[in-house]
Amino acid sequence: MPLKDVTVKIQIKKAARLTGLGKPALLAALAGPSSYSNYSEPEQIAEIFGEDSIAHKIATTLLKQGDSSPETMGIITYDPNATDDTPKTAAKALQQHFDEDFYFVVADTQAVADVKAIADVVEGEGIKMFATTITKLEDAESLQLYKYERTFAAYHETAGEYVAEAWVGGHGSKEVGSITWMNKKLVGITPQAFSVAKLTDIEILNMQTFVTKSGHNVMSEGKTLSGEYIDVVHSKDWLIVNGANAIQEQLIANDKVAYTDKGIALLASSLDNVLLAGVAQDMISVTDNIPDYAITTLSRAQSNAADRAARIYKGLGFSFQLAGAIHKVPVKGEMII
Structure with missing residues (x-):
């Protein structure tokens, strides 16, 4: 951890030079030693990861959410085929670079085992937050069991779209405290036409989705997997x-x-x-x-x-x-x- 002489602890009791904490970092697979780098344009990422890569698609989603998009994003690389000490998983790479200058974590993997491992790192550190898109209800049910306070998940069935990542890109860089994460509009995301019963099932799991309310396409809620509000x-x-x-x-x-x-x-x-x-x-x-x-x-x-x-x-x-x-x-x- 960075050197410091001051520690601050806050216990949340219900009822009763400023740092913004809005910058995202993407965990992305890439051959070679693990690294942390900053990028401001998706085209820079396409040159390294490829035009059709998940990393490029997520970066485009994050950085193209309008005026409130982050100016830069970080990318932390891991090598699934590494034969040396290079992190082979997204979670291991996150652990190695956790003290870099970012707050929101997103990843190029939606596999439940990977999501849980990343969430465990963030929860264990007790700072920063992890956002992930879930595409299967059984995966949502599996993750909800762990009640992660620092992980929030968006359920989305349209293939190739990254709703949680768009959410972070569009609203994570706004002044902390000035927004609630519910009812937020997103760019390039398809609203889901779920029944009231299915939407209820999703929200019981402390997840949210992108829906149409009164003619506006917005996020349905704003909670972490523990049920606490993201804000x-x-x-x-x-x-x-x-x-x-x-x-x-x-x-x-x-x-x-x-x-x-x-x-x-x-x-x-x-x-x-x-x-x-x-x-x-x-x-x-x-x-x-x-x-x-x-x-x-x-x-x-x-x-x-x-x-x-x-x-x-x-x-x-x-x-x-x-x-x-x-x-x-x-x-x-x-x-x-």
Whole structure:
């Protein structure tokens, strides 16, 4: 993992330099040593992987979703026929390059064993998210058993289309917290004409599909395989990364952050700036014009002497109320004659 002096942990309690975290990386098969490279145009990928390759098709889907498409995407290669230490599977390659600068993971394989192995890596790391397209209901049922919080899957029966990857390309780079992943439009994806019963079966599995609602072609829901909402996990990661970065920058920018109440206040103010940005991005709720978050600190006098000697400050914490989103609106009407 990258070197750092700051760790941030968030527990989600229901009821009660900013990093965007929107860049995707594609796991793709290619002969030779495993590598990580960035690309901005599908044509660059076609030159390496071939015009008819799955990698090129997914890259085109990702990068051609309109104005909100990512400027660049990463590609992590693996070699299924490797005879040396080169990763032979997508999951092994992901593990090797996990600390590169990307957030969303997609892959050129939809085999259940591969999808599970990739999901296991992402879940084990506790950061980033994996998106996959599922084409068979039995595969969907198999994956749902694992309740992955960091994997979301889109069910799609039109051959050669990558709906989850289009979803990431069209909306993953938007400001974290500013969107819900439900009801999102996609470019180049065929809406599925499923019955209400089949759509219910898909959503019971905590998956979603691309359907027509009131004349608009949109994603039916926005959940991970655990049943948590994608934007909740994305928001949590944004706060972890940016909270840690803000405090780390203070430790680097200042010749010294003294172990005094003034130094403690400096660290708290850095965290406050991140939480205010979370409010601005509709990540954190507001009640009566007051942001629903709190920062807690322990004074120097309240800190542990052993911690002071080791130069470790454990007294900084925060809580917040998630803004959430409205997905369904039951309306009662009355007709008066």
